[in-house]
Amino acid sequence: MKILGIIVVILTGALLIYAMGDFPSWADPVSPAHNHVSPRYIEKSMAETSVPNIVTAVLADYRGYDTMFETTVIFGAGVVCFFLLRIPRKDEPTVRRYRHMLTGMTIRVKETRKIPPVLEEFERIDTLWAPHDLIIKTSCRILVPFLQLFGLYVIAHGHHSPGGGFQGGVILGASMILLAISHDLRTAIDRMSERVHAILCPVGVLIYAGTGALCLVLGHNFLDYGALAGILHVDPVAARSYGILIVEIGVGLAVMATMIWIYNNISSKGNYDEGL
Amino acid sequence: MSDLIPFIVDNYNYWIYITLLMIGLYAMIAKKNLVKKVVGMNIFQTAIILFYVSIGAKKGATIPIIQHGHGEGAHEITASVIEAAEYINPLPHVLMLTAIVVSVATLGVALALAIRIYNRYETLEEDEILAQIREK
Amino acid sequence: MIWQLDIAILTLVVVAAIGAIAIKDLLGCAILFGAYSFMMCLLWSIMGAVDVAFTEASVGAGVSTVFFVAAVFRTTRRTKD
Numbered sequence: 001m002k003i004l005g006i007i008v009v010i011l012t013g014a015l016l017i018y019a020m021g022d023f024p025s026w027a028d029p030v031s032p033a034h035n036h037v038s039p040r041y042i043e044k045s046m047a048e049t050s051v052p053n054i055v056t057a058v059l060a061d062y063r064g065y066d067t068m069f070e071t072t073v074i075f076g077a078g079v080v081c082f083f084l085l086r087i088p089r090k091d092e093p094t095v096r097r098y099r100h101m102l103t104g105m106t107i108r109v110k111e112t113r114k115i116p117p118v119l120e121e122f123e124r125i126d127t128l129w130a131p132h133d134l135i136i137k138t139s140c141r142i143l144v145p146f147l148q149l150f151g152l153y154v155i156a157h158g159h160h161s162p163g164g165g166f167q168g169g170v171i172l173g174a175s176m177i178l179l180a181i182s183h184d185l186r187t188a189i190d191r192m193s194e195r196v197h198a199i200l201c202p203v204g205v206l207i208y209a210g211t212g213a214l215c216l217v218l219g220h221n222f223l224d225y226g227a228l229a230g231i232l233h234v235d236p237v238a239a240r241s242y243g244i245l246i247v248e249i250g251v252g253l254a255v256m257a258t259m260i261w262i263y264n265n266i267s268s269k270g271n272y273d274e275g276l
Numbered sequence: 277m278s279d280l281i282p283f284i285v286d287n288y289n290y291w292i293y294i295t296l297l298m299i300g301l302y303a304m305i306a307k308k309n310l311v312k313k314v315v316g317m318n319i320f321q322t323a324i325i326l327f328y329v330s331i332g333a334k335k336g337a338t339i340p341i342i343q344h345g346h347g348e349g350a351h352e353i354t355a356s357v358i359e360a361a362e363y364i365n366p367l368p369h370v371l372m373l374t375a376i377v378v379s380v381a382t383l384g385v386a387l388a389l390a391i392r393i394y395n396r397y398e399t400l401e402e403d404e405i406l407a408q409i410r411e412k
Numbered sequence: 413m414i415w416q417l418d419i420a421i422l423t424l425v426v427v428a429a430i431g432a433i434a435i436k437d438l439l440g441c442a443i444l445f446g447a448y449s450f451m452m453c454l455l456w457s458i459m460g461a462v463d464v465a466f467t468e469a470s471v472g473a474g475v476s477t478v479f480f481v482a483a484v485f486r487t488t489r490r491t492k493d
Contacts, residue, residue: 001305001306001308002306004305004306005302005305005306006302006306008301008305009298009301009302009305010298012298012301013294013295013297013298016294016297017290017291017294020287020290020291020294023287023290025286025287026286026287026289026290026330026333027333027334027335028334028335029334029335029336029337029361031331033331033332033365033367033368034332034334034360034365037367038360038365038366038367039360041366041367042340042358042360042363042366043357043358043359043360045342046342046358052341052342053340053341053342053463054340054341054342054363054366055340055341055366055369055370055373055463056463058366058367058370059370059373063370066371066374067374070374070377070378073378073381074377074378074381076381077381077382077384077385078381078384080385080388081384081385081388084385084388084389084392085388085391085392160341161341162339162341162462162463162465162466163463163466164463166373166377166467166471167463167466167467167470170467170470170471170474170475171470173475174470174474174475174478177475177478181478255377258381259475262384262388262479263475263478263479263482265388266384266387266388266391266479266482266483266486267482267485267486269391269395269486275482276481276482276485276486289418289422292422292425292426295426296425296426296429299426299429299430299433300429302433303433307433307493308492308493309438309491309492309493311438311441311480311483311484311487311491312433312438312441312491312493315432315433315441315445315480316433318445318476319429319432319433319445319448322448322449322452322468322472325464326452326455326456329456329459329461329464330459332461333459333460337460338460339460339462340460341462364459364460364461368461369461369463369464372461372464373463373464373467376464376467376468376471376472377467377471380471380472380475380476380479383476383479383480384479387479387480387482387483390483390487391483391486391487394486394487394488399488400487400488400491401491401492
């Protein structure tokens, strides 16, 4: 199999290098990729949408269909991970470990008797993961609200600087993953339960598609944000800028919820009990 | 010989991108571990995105955020003329933003499948899994 | 486009890619994949694609590496080839 792989790879590589001979030289200002639609986007986007970041304007306004279906794909991936892994299995015996906080002794308790979920002097530790450190817990707990503030800033400032809905949503999701890694998975699920992030994911997609449907109801085309000028009482150029902001918030919510969802499912193998 | 140096300087980028593509393709075909195949798939995807974004570069142009676009100068800049030659082409960036986010979603699903396969067969090597299936 | 920086980072990218698929420990594979993502992010910021670099830095070098490490933790770390 390895020899077949090497032969296929060398043949394909040789064909591609032969096809590269016709390409324009790198970073040529008059290559055909720069000549047709892109000059219109660069010259007209500030006048039509009043958003200085051309990439955000093209992503959320001129090519808004692609972004809407991409958000749906992200939501679909979260749902698939949920269906693959989140099945409670009845054949494994559940053994829990507790540590006595005053003396540091660890005990193992089998699930054959009824255990109350919270014991006063004992804390629950994971089976495979080392006991947690106080320094890591404290410093990560201080860091998480600043991460979330930065994520909200990246979403809101996507009009003027690199950023936007995706990047801010991933940073917000990463803040909850940091909480789950430094403390327990159970602490993170106490903060943001499974029902909350499973509902937030389709709410993000609904905000995006709902804005498009609202524009359709008001008489213009689907995802034509100039129709929002009547509701928001501004001129159509500023209405497009606000429409881009609303759909970026929808995208950010969907991406954040999906990242947390996939991480919870992968790291705890389905039962939301013990994680990484 | 004298026109070989400009030829190499113009095109060496494309050769390195093709090398990365072939490394990813080889990992997907020839490696037997499932997680290595997934790593090869991600290397392939990232190399394609690199190739695509490099088409949009322009010599002597700046990043695609309109200068002096916010603050007090915002009204003057909407009235003045913006040159298309002094900003990098934003269209490949837009298309590749979608591709990066889709690739991380695909990675999540692939790793969930790998965990299910490990639960069922107790191994992640392709030949051992095929041997266990043939025994049934 | 500073060509010296370009060649240095491209060499590191190829080395990280070859290392990520040749190493026998799956945890090292995941970490080298994170390094590969970081080098890609640097390449794109040199080319001027700042939005793409931001997304790759947060998604590829952040969340993607965490998914890999979590999956390796839940399955096995050894591999035969």
